[in-house]
């Protein structure tokens with residue numbers, strides 16, 4: 237059989253009808269692979285349908301520009317040039333005429349190109365959308381291959397253009413985010429009291445991860461830090477965020493907007509749990525008057541567990557020291573769990589004295605000493621953030637953001653550190669993180685709809701369903 241595919245375009249008033257042939261298909265004796273459309277046919281069809289549509293749309297648009305909108309006099313032509321527009325369904329070469337402005341009104345220039353002015357971006361929003369979405373999930377190269385395989389995008393799509401486009405979207409998100417502020421707390425206590433009763437506390441876990449740098453200048457800076465976190469409402473809905481700390485100019489704004497989008501009010505309690513690093517501590521300040529900043533129990537217990545392993549490894553020859561170290565570590569954990577930093581530091585001190593006084597041998601002794609030293613500094617520096625976890629735990633309050641570990645994994649590991657050879661510039665990593673978190677939070681489509689309003693995007697689906 238022969239299948240002829242045509243596009244019929246009717247003008248709004250029903251006066252004109254254009255018929256364009258798009259493709260001819262042939263089918264013989266039915267083979268499984270010949271039922272319906274092949275990928276190549278589908279791509280040809282899509283490209284053809286769009287071409288026919290675009291021709292008419294452009295013709296209609298330019299016809300509307302042919303005469304002066306003020307006096308109706310025909311505008312004169314001053315030549316034309318071709319513009320290239322990249323869409324999901326092929327590269328379009330469009331004929332863009334240059335017209336003289338009518339003399340009936342004063343104008344800034346003598347001529348103008350209506351189509352060039354209409355299509356300021358030479359890439360279709362839908363192409364931007366898919367490039368950004370898939371780049372957030374898989375590599376730029378795979379994204380380009382995927383789009384090329386399933387859509388008639390043309391052969392010019394490659395990992396470099398995909399990367400450029402995805403980062404451009406990231407940049408646009410960045411400029412849509414308001415300026416950084418020192419203080420985000422608005423109003424005063426009396427205003428906050430008038431606010432409606434807030435939801436239960438928001439819990440924000442913040443942690444860091446490392447990605448491989450492409451801007452390495454010495455052996456020590458081959459990695460850079462990425463801050464990642466997750467914010468969870470009492471109902472359990474969560475959103476993640478991420479940024480490259482040494483590149484980001486508005487981390488507080490970022491976090492503030494995220495919490496606001498989750499309904500944060502100034503009279504609502506927000507609990508921040510972190511590992512207590514300096515950057516993180518600084519970042520969280522001034523976001524909310526009811527904020528409490530706590531050292532994540534998860535990070536304390538991780539350190540103690542590692543130290544316990546070292547203590548166990550002290551060996552039979554250090555039996556006495558081993559028993560004593562394990563006992564002390566238990567005490568330190570107990571005091572920290574109850575928020576008794578003073579006693580915990582005392583016991584860390586005892587352990588340090590013991591370690592100095594005795595002659596303990598073996599690799600584990602050295603490691604234990606080093607870890608003890610680090611724990612001392614860590615607890616001392618973060619003592620203001622160590623709560624009575626036992627009490628919090630009994631009353632059902634958050635003590636640990638172990639869930640952030642999965643956020644680190646979800647936000648950066650899967651896309652950015654899976655392969656050792658993946659190297660990132662700080663800017664590239666930061667911008668891609670913005671796109672990636674939008675995708676993970678399921679907000680990318682919404683963002684695009686805001687940027688490119690299109691009343692027909694959903695209409696087709698609705699019509700088909702009806």
Ligand SMILES: [Zn+2]
Nearest residue numbers: 304307338340
């Ligand atoms: Zn005129």
